[in-house]
Amino acid sequence: MNPRFLSVLRSAVPVCALVLGSSLAQAQLAIEITGAGANRMPVAVASFEGESALPRAVTDVVRADLERSGLFKMVELGPTPMGADAAVDFARIRSKGADALAVGSIAPNGSGRYQVQVRLIDAAKQASLGSQAMVMAPAQYRTTGHRIADFIYEKLTGEPGVFSTRIAYVLKSGSRYELQIADADGSNAQTALASREPIISPSWSPDGSRLAYVSFEAKKPVVYVHSLATGQRNVAANFKGSNSAPAWSPDGRRLAVVLTKDGQSQLYSVNADGSGVQRLASSSGIDTEPSWSADGMIYFTSDRGGSPQVYRVPAGGGDAQRVTFEGSYNVSPRPSPDGKSLVYVSRNGGRFQITMLDLASRQTQILTDSSKDESPSFAPNGRMVLYATEVGGRGVLSAVSSDGRVKQRLSVQSGDVREPAWGPQPRN
Amino acid sequence: MKYTRLALSLIAVGLLAACSSAPKTADQGAAVEDRSSGASSTGVDSNRVVAVDANAANGSGLAALKDPKSILSKRSVLFDYNSYVVKDEYRSLIEAHAKFLVANPKMKMLIQGNTDERGSREYNLALGQKRADAVKKALSLLGVAETQLESVSLGEEKPSCGDASEACWSANRRGDMLYSGEF
Numbered sequence: 055m056n057p058r059f060l061s062v063l064r065s066a067v068p069v070c071a072l073v074l075g076s077s078l079a080q081a082q083l084a085i086e087i088t089g090a091g092a093n094r095m096p097v098a099v100a101s102f103e104g105e106s107a108l109p110r111a112v113t114d115v116v117r118a119d120l121e122r123s124g125l126f127k128m129v130e131l132g133p134t135p136m137g138a139d140a141a142v143d144f145a146r147i148r149s150k151g152a153d154a155l156a157v158g159s160i161a162p163n164g165s166g167r168y169q170v171q172v173r174l175i176d177a178a179k180q181a182s183l184g185s186q187a188m189v190m191a192p193a194q195y196r197t198t199g200h201r202i203a204d205f206i207y208e209k210l211t212g213e214p215g216v217f218s219t220r221i222a223y224v225l226k227s228g229s230r231y232e233l234q235i236a237d238a239d240g241s242n243a244q245t246a247l248a249s250r251e252p253i254i255s256p257s258w259s260p261d262g263s264r265l266a267y268v269s270f271e272a273k274k275p276v277v278y279v280h281s282l283a284t285g286q287r288n289v290a291a292n293f294k295g296s297n298s299a300p301a302w303s304p305d306g307r308r309l310a311v312v313l314t315k316d317g318q319s320q321l322y323s324v325n326a327d328g329s330g331v332q333r334l335a336s337s338s339g340i341d342t343e344p345s346w347s348a349d350g351m352i353y354f355t356s357d358r359g360g361s362p363q364v365y366r367v368p369a370g371g372g373d374a375q376r377v378t379f380e381g382s383y384n385v386s387p388r389p390s391p392d393g394k395s396l397v398y399v400s401r402n403g404g405r406f407q408i409t410m411l412d413l414a415s416r417q418t419q420i421l422t423d424s425s426k427d428e429s430p431s432f433a434p435n436g437r438m439v440l441y442a443t444e445v446g447g448r449g450v451l452s453a454v455s456s457d458g459r460v461k462q463r464l465s466v467q468s469g470d471v472r473e474p475a476w477g478p479q480p481r482n
Numbered sequence: 483m484k485y486t487r488l489a490l491s492l493i494a495v496g497l498l499a500a501c502s503s504a505p506k507t508a509d510q511g512a513a514v515e516d517r518s519s520g521a522s523s524t525g526v527d528s529n530r531v532v533a534v535d536a537n538a539a540n541g542s543g544l545a546a547l548k549d550p551k552s553i554l555s556k557r558s559v560l561f562d563y564n565s566y567v568v569k570d571e572y573r574s575l576i577e578a579h580a581k582f583l584v585a586n587p588k589m590k591m592l593i594q595g596n597t598d599e600r601g602s603r604e605y606n607l608a609l610g611q612k613r614a615d616a617v618k619k620a621l622s623l624l625g626v627a628e629t630q631l632e633s634v635s636l637g638e639e640k641p642s643c644g645d646a647s648e649a650c651w652s653a654n655r656r657g658d659m660l661y662s663g664e665f
Contacts, residue, residue, distance in 0.1 A: 252639035254603050273592065273665040274634035275607060296611050296635045299604045312608070314633075318615070319608035340608040355605055362605055385602040399602060406601065428602060447646075473603070 082466065083240030083451070087122055089461035094127040095210060096151050102158035102172075103137035108195045112160065112170070115199025119217040120206060122239060124460030138171035138185070147177045154183065156206055160190075167191050172202050174209050183209045196241065216433045220477040221440060222246075222256040222265055223451060227469035233267060235282060238433075238476070240464045246282055257300050257309075258477045264326070265475075266290060266300035266309055277311050279326050290328045301344045301352075303369070310334060310344035310352060321354060321367075335367045335374055347389035353377065353396065355385045364398055378411065380418060386429060391436045395456070399427055408441050410456060421458040431476045438462075442472045546582075547661055553578045559617055559657040563598075566612040568620050568657075576617070579659060580624035583631075591626075592665040593617045593633045594658045596640060598651035603637055610635030617657040 097120060105111050120126040129152040136142070136157040147155050158172040168190050174183040186205045190198040200217040207215030216238055225232045233247040233256060247253060251270040258265060263282060268275045275298045277291040291297040295314030302309055308323045313331075321334040321341045335341055339358040346352055351366045356374070358365075364378040364387040378384035383401035390396065393413075400409040400418075405425035411418045426444040433440065433453075438460070440453045445463070449470030453462045465471060546552035559572045568576065583589055595614030597606040614633035621631060643650035 252636075254607075254637075254639065270636065270639060273660070274594070274632075275636070294632055296607060298607050312604070314611050314615075314635075319611055340605070340612070342608045343602065343604045355602070362602075383601065385605050401601070 082243055083236055083464045083471070084466070085122065085240045086463045086465075087124065087461070088452075088463050089459060090124040091455070091459050094125060095153055096129050097126045097154045097156070097206070097210070098129040098131050098147060098150060098152035098177075099156045099206075100131050100136035100158075101133055102160050102170075103135040103140070104160040104168075105135070105158075107162075108160065108168070108192050110195050112195050112199045112202065113158075115196050116156070116203045116206070119200060119203035119215075119239065122462060123207065123215075123217075124455060124462075125207075125211065138173045142175060142180075144177060144180050152177050154206075154210060156202070158202070163189060170198060170202075172205065174206055196237070200237070200239075213437065214435050214479065216435050216437070216476075216479070218480050219434060220262070220480075221451075222258065222475045222477065223442075223471050224253050224256070224473040225466065225469050225471055226449070233265070233280075235265075235477075246280060246285070247287075254473050255299055256473060256475045257302055258475055259302050259326075260304060260306045260478055262478045262480060266302065266326075268298045268300070277309070279309070288327060290326060291322075291324055291331075292328075293331075299342050299344060301346055303346050304348060310346060312342045312344070321352070334369070334371075337374070341365075343386050345388050347393050348391060349393040351389070351393075353387040353389055355387065364396065377413075384409070388430050388432055388439075390432050390456075391434055395436075397421075397430045397432065397439050399430065408439060408454065410439075410458075419458060421454045421456075422452070424452070427452075429473055429475075431474060433476050434479045438476075440474045440476045442474055544586075554582055557659045559613075559659075560652065561613050561616075561655040561657070563652070563655065565655075566609075566616050568616050576620045577624060580621050580626050583621065583626040584624075587627065587630065588662075590630050590632070590662045591621070592660045593621075593631065594640075594660065595633065595635045596642075596654055596656050596658070597638050598654045599638045599641065599646070600651070601638075603639070607635045607637035607639075610637045613655070613657045617659065 099113050099117050101113055117128050121128050129150050138157055138159040155175045155177050156172060160168050160170050163169040170188045170190055172186045176183050203217040204215035219238045220235055221238055222235050225234050229250060231249045231253045232245045233253050234243050234245050236243040249269060249271050254268045256265050256267040264279055266277060266279050269278055275296045276289060277297045277300045278287050279290045280287040290309055291311045291313060293313050293315040297311060297313055299312040300309045309326060310321060310323050312319050313322050319340045319342050321344050322331055323334050324331045337356055337358040339356060341354055341356045343355040344352050350369050352369050353364060353366045355362050356365045361382040362385050363376055364384050365374045365376050367374040381400050385399050387396055387398040395413055396411045398409055399406050406427050407420050408422045408427045408430050409418055409420050424443040428442045430439050430441040438453045438455050440451060442449060443452050449472040450463055450465040451471050451474045546554045549555055553575060556575055559568055583591060593614040595610035597610045614635055618631050618633040641654040643653040
């Protein structure tokens with residue numbers, strides 16, 4: 055066999071194409087894993103006792119979530135269910151190669167709902183790693199599956215999972231734009247706003263209840279704040295000139311925005327209802343794409359030094375400091391949730407690629423091998439970066455792990471998907 | 483599933499209808515008569531009723547904005563790559579629009595700056611603003627009142643040409659001038 059092909063096989067760990075989208079709905083995002091971690095932990099999720107009473111098996115959702123993370127290799131155990139309290143045949147589990155095993159029971163609780171019991175077991179030590187109990191309605195099999203996957207992920211990696219989070223993005227089909235919200239796996243897509251004019255730059259409020267975005271429905275860019283549960287929205291910035299690039303403060307009270315009311319594009323902050331406008335920084339060039347970090351800095355793009363580069367300024371005021379120095383085009387900065395690294399788009403020989411900067415060591419790493427990457431945003435646990443790119447001339451969403459190894463792609467059968475924003479952890 | 487989505491979108495479109503697009507050339511239906519020229523005063527049917535738009539400008543030459551033979555019907559200024567300078571070839575176009583705005587002080591203009599598709603959408607929005615500002619400044623220098631002018635950016639969002647080619651990109655690096663009633 056061709057040795058080059060073999061090495062591709064070995065290094066890329068290519069990959070089970072896992073299509074979760076329904077073929078009935080063209081606009082449904084379908085997810086495909088295009089690269090996985092090098093050392094994936096073998097994990098078995100047995101079918102849960104009693105789950106056949108649900109519209110769809112909860113464990114299907116759990117296995118798909120864990121597989122998609124690129125960190126786990128699912129071990130098949132066959133259809134026989136294993137209850138939460140049943141005795142485990144450890145010799146059989148070990149012979150299948152699983153390091154960890156999840157078992158569970160789902161039973162009616164007498165009020166139309168179901169009681170769920172899940173237990174995670176270390177197959178080598180034959181010891182429990184923890185249990186989880188919850189109550190679900192039959193229609194909540196997907197939400198329940200995501201929560202169980204989060205539980206397993208956290209027990210095995212020590213970090214919170216992001217399977218219960220949501221993403222926002224813009225779907226363009228023909229001349230129609232839709233701001234959509236979907237589960238992190240692309241399922242359950244719902245339209246929050248439809249328009250004949252462009253929509254860009256969605257930004258989640260820290261509690262996940264609202265989105266700020268830029269809509270061109272008034273023939274100019276205007277910033278709106280939209281409550282997802284009610285559909286109510288208000289204008290947050292509509293000054294003379296352009297209004298754009300909204301970013302929430304960590305406390306959810308203020309929005310950083312870019313206004314041109316006093317000349318070139320400059321940074322301001324406003325309350326979510328549009329009141330209390332204040333200047334955040336001043337320059338003689340373009341300042342745009344603000345993003346608040348957890349440690350009170352605002353990262354932004356500025357061409358004050360001649361080419362667009364990333365700068366930062368204390369949110370409470372102070373001098374701006376240049377952050378990127380390599381290359382002549384570094385834009386769209388997003389600080390990681392722990393504030394230790396920064397992701398942005400850099401232009402490298404005509405290719406626009408997602409780049410990670412470790413703020414302490416100043417080391418940079420290009421995470422992607424595509425050429426039209428835009429709009430990166432971190433998963434709330436900092437493990438993955440969601441971004442927009444182009445495949446075959448069409449806009450798709452991709453996600454890459456912070457080390458560049460794990461890759462996923464989300465696309466629709468027709469239309470362009472762009473402007474993704476990964477939402478926060480849900481607050482239960 | 484599809485029908486639900488369609489129904490939802492129809493509702494949303496209905497909500498947006500109030501702000502929906504006024505076509506760039508809103509010339510369907512009866513044209514507003516140009517009464518200042520006197521050219522059409524002969525042979526007018528005495529039963530004819532001429533519609534007057536109370537919200538429109540009070541000055542002269544409105545029809546010229548739509549007349550393909552008039553320079554005022556030309557509304558686009560193209561820019562070089564990475565450039566925000568209004569080129570000399572557009573001087574007569576800018577002068578004609580400045581003269582019109584000065585003669586029609588109630589008329590307002592929205593200048594929309596545009597860029598090609600390469601790079602960050604928000605950074606391109608800021609670059610498109612520089613193009614719109616350049617057109618606005620050229621008009622201001624010719625005496626147009628600040629209150630008549632608004633410069634905004636559409637960034638890379640409204641390309642006039644959709645291919646990834648240099649010919650297309652240059653057509654998309656432009657500033658468009660829209661008058662009251664057109665935006």
